[in-house]
Amino acid sequence: xxxxxxLTICVPSRNRQRYFQETIRSLLMNLRTDIEYIxxxxxxDPSIMNSFMEDVVADPRVKYLPSGDRVFSMVDNWDxxxxxxxxxxxxxxxxxxxxxxxxxxxISRSQVEHNVVDVFVWSRLTYNWPxxxxxxxxxxxxxxxxxxRLPRAWxxxxxxxWKGNTATPNMAFGFYHGAVSKRVMDKIxxxxxxxxxxxxxxxxxxxxxxxxxxEHMFYSERPFSVLGSCAESNSAKIKLTDxxxxxxxxxxxxxxxxxxxxxxxxxxxxxxxxxxxxxIAQTQHWFLSQYGYSPMAxxxxxxxxxxxxxxxxxxxxxxxxxxxxxxxxxxxxxxxxKYLKHFKPVDYVEPTGSLFFTGVSNNHLYxxxxxxxxxxxxxxxxxxxxxxxxxxxxNLNFNEHFKSA
Numbered sequence: 001x002x003x004x005x006x007l008t009i010c011v012p013s014r015n016r017q018r019y020f021q022e023t024i025r026s027l028l029m030n031l032r033t034d035i036e037y038i039x040x041x042x043x044x045d046p047s048i049m050n051s052f053m054e055d056v057v058a059d060p061r062v063k064y065l066p067s068g069d070r071v072f073s074m075v076d077n078w079d080x081x082x083x084x085x086x087x088x089x090x091x092x093x094x095x096x097x098x099x100x101x102x103x104x105x106x107i108s109r110s111q112v113e114h115n116v117v118d119v120f121v122w123s124r125l126t127y128n129w130p131x132x133x134x135x136x137x138x139x140x141x142x143x144x145x146x147x148x149r150l151p152r153a154w155x156x157x158x159x160x161x162w163k164g165n166t167a168t169p170n171m172a173f174g175f176y177h178g179a180v181s182k183r184v185m186d187k188i189x190x191x192x193x194x195x196x197x198x199x200x201x202x203x204x205x206x207x208x209x210x211x212x213x214x215e216h217m218f219y220s221e222r223p224f225s226v227l228g229s230c231a232e233s234n235s236a237k238i239k240l241t242d243x244x245x246x247x248x249x250x251x252x253x254x255x256x257x258x259x260x261x262x263x264x265x266x267x268x269x270x271x272x273x274x275x276x277x278x279x280i281a282q283t284q285h286w287f288l289s290q291y292g293y294s295p296m297a298x299x300x301x302x303x304x305x306x307x308x309x310x311x312x313x314x315x316x317x318x319x320x321x322x323x324x325x326x327x328x329x330x331x332x333x334x335x336x337x338k339y340l341k342h343f344k345p346v347d348y349v350e351p352t353g354s355l356f357f358t359g360v361s362n363n364h365l366y367x368x369x370x371x372x373x374x375x376x377x378x379x380x381x382x383x384x385x386x387x388x389x390x391x392x393x394x395n396l397n398f399n400e401h402f403k404s405a
Contacts, residue, residue: 002033005061006035006087006089007088007090007091007104008089008182009035009091009099010081010082010091011039012042012092013049016096017049026098032102032104035104037062037063040078041053041065050066065084074200075199075200075202078092078196082196089179090175090181091178091179097377098226098380098381099177100224102391103179106220107120107179109396110396114218118183118214119173120218120220121179123144125380127229129230132230136356136370139367139368139380142223144222145222145389145394147394147397148221148398149397149399152214155211156211157296159211160295162302162306163298166309167306168276171219174206174210176207180206184214188206188210199283201280205287208284218398222389225381226377226378226380264289265285270330275307278327303339305344308344309346312345312347314348331343356368
């Protein structure tokens, strides 16, 4: 091991042991020694992971945080990972995801060129595990080869203004599928609440705090990780309103309160169960209210438009209709219905089965999700990795502003 690991990869888990174990195996296949791994189990049956980890903890790069005598909230489980992390940078992924630890070489290159790197994020691939494929689909792999330094003020505006004609805010810079320096994370702890993680929507809470704390922000167009979605994952349920409702109830129990009833929500009638757009906006609203930051001018209309686009991802016509009705009711109550006119749900399109595009379009490579018989996010990444530009050949365009979202 190095005196200080370059990167700590944290993997918190809750009752998804099969995927957690596969993710651990995949990560440890990389033998470099400047990486630290923190695996935090939070399962109802601790014996499954405790038994699996008996041999794994012999690896000096590994720290194992077992389940406790109570169920940890997501905030507490993520927070305890960061507490024991010693890496120069910290990356958080889900237990059904994958990240290429070799991204630290690109971070190091950026430090040589620019000296200080506070946050380094990258594009991501997406992958549905076998068992979570209601529709045969493709994977989009960005073909960009540039690494950009981005101004914080621009990133803040992109995230909090909701502009850009997308279903969620642009440029989410944080430790989830990104790398935030431990120095910045320590500043966040000192500045906000005395904890690294504070609000139940932990990934987007971190984005809010990073964007007002970090200074030197970098983005790689080339992907270095995979957002996995197994049958039990939150992302697998986001398109199904009944599943979202059940998931929401469990989440609130484990959080210890219904965050939709927090004081700051009194005049913000967008419960997190409405979907990802509402969930992110709720987190932003909490952060701005809690710490006295002013909202971006004009964000409300942009948010309403984003909610309309987000309705289009729903899994069925019934789920689409329910989501539209929920958002429409919320906008009708919010600020006297002023922004209801901006809520324009996209038309629902029935899934097309096995018909989808493969090939190159708009500087993205589209591949069959089942290409080569891949069965894990790691297998997908290693296959796609052979088709992308070598990271040592990427262009460090630190004097150029990133022009598109």
